[in-house]
Amino acid sequence: MSLGARDTMAAASRDMAGAGLRLAVEAVSHAYGALPALDAITLTAEPGEVMVLVGPSGCGKSTLLGIMGGLLTPDMGSVRCAGAISADCLNPLTYVFQDFSLLPWRTVAGNVALVLEGRLPRSAVADRVTQVLTLTGLSDFAQALPRQLSGGMRQRVGIARALAVRPACLLLDEPLSALDAQTRDLLLEELARIILTAGTTTIYVTHNLAEAVRLGHQIVVLSRRPGRVRDIIRVERPLDQRAAADPDLLAIEQRVWRMIRDDAAEADRERLHAPS
Numbered sequence: 001m002s003l004g005a006r007d008t009m010a011a012a013s014r015d016m017a018g019a020g021l022r023l024a025v026e027a028v029s030h031a032y033g034a035l036p037a038l039d040a041i042t043l044t045a046e047p048g049e050v051m052v053l054v055g056p057s058g059c060g061k062s063t064l065l066g067i068m069g070g071l072l073t074p075d076m077g078s079v080r081c082a083g084a085i086s087a088d089c090l091n092p093l094t095y096v097f098q099d100f101s102l103l104p105w106r107t108v109a110g111n112v113a114l115v116l117e118g119r120l121p122r123s124a125v126a127d128r129v130t131q132v133l134t135l136t137g138l139s140d141f142a143q144a145l146p147r148q149l150s151g152g153m154r155q156r157v158g159i160a161r162a163l164a165v166r167p168a169c170l171l172l173d174e175p176l177s178a179l180d181a182q183t184r185d186l187l188l189e190e191l192a193r194i195i196l197t198a199g200t201t202t203i204y205v206t207h208n209l210a211e212a213v214r215l216g217h218q219i220v221v222l223s224r225r226p227g228r229v230r231d232i233i234r235v236e237r238p239l240d241q242r243a244a245a246d247p248d249l250l251a252i253e254q255r256v257w258r259m260i261r262d263d264a265a266e267a268d269r270e271r272l273h274a275p276s
């Protein structure tokens, strides 16, 4: 990266850095009709930190994310937000979706501007778009259309658009899962840098445990459905000091994997012995 680009990035970082929200989930339970999805979940996402939710397929991760983001009201329990929301925040709790959901006829800059138009003066929209495109490494693609971009670049646009509203909390549901392995690895590194720079409280759902240990300050391991908190592992290493081959991180990854594997094996045993 050139020195000029680095200076621009540093300026973007200074403007973006925010304290983020504390999100406290207390005794949350939820069912879909007769199907219990979550049972007595209590956890706290700390300001500016990344909380990763992992657990077996169908254990209620997306449901919990929806409840934390206010898209879904839980049957029982509460989610409380604490902390100052900066004056320039246009949407405190902001989602990044897996399918990017970009408008095909709008350019990259136009897709990002969409969430700001009508809410800020035109010059402020242009400034913010420039800033988040710099932060997400998209400056050279501002005038490109989504169809001209790779999957990884499109997901960057999704992330840029989410950051443009200066969220106090960013919620991501498997944001890299639609990408090929190589693109995923590259974007994961970018995402770590972006999250660190933006300083936003982040809730991140993934099946990928390498992503969990790369990004998480807390890794919340949920049990199989109905999801309960099985363990919460704190990863103390700062995000900018986490190498892929770090033995401490690999040990945590294996520990989490064993928990999920044992849970799945137990579920299989129960199924085998259940009366038919």
Ligand SMILES: Nc1ncnc2c1ncn2[C@@H]1O[C@H](COP(=O)(O)OP(=O)(O)OP(=O)(O)O)[C@@H](O)[C@H]1O
Pocket (backbone or CB within 6 Å): 032, 035, 037, 055, 056, 057, 058, 059, 060, 061, 062, 063, 064, 225
């Ligand atoms: N709208 C809904 N109506 C009925 N059941 C639902 C609904 N949404 C989810 N479920 C069920 O609730 C359970 C938890 O779903 P959820 O999507 O939260 O799990 P998940 O951990 O995100 O799964 P995955 O790992 O597959 O993404 C699953 O059994 C799912 O089938």
Ligand SMILES: [Mg+2]
Pocket (backbone or CB within 6 Å): 061, 062, 063
């Ligand atoms: Mg899900």
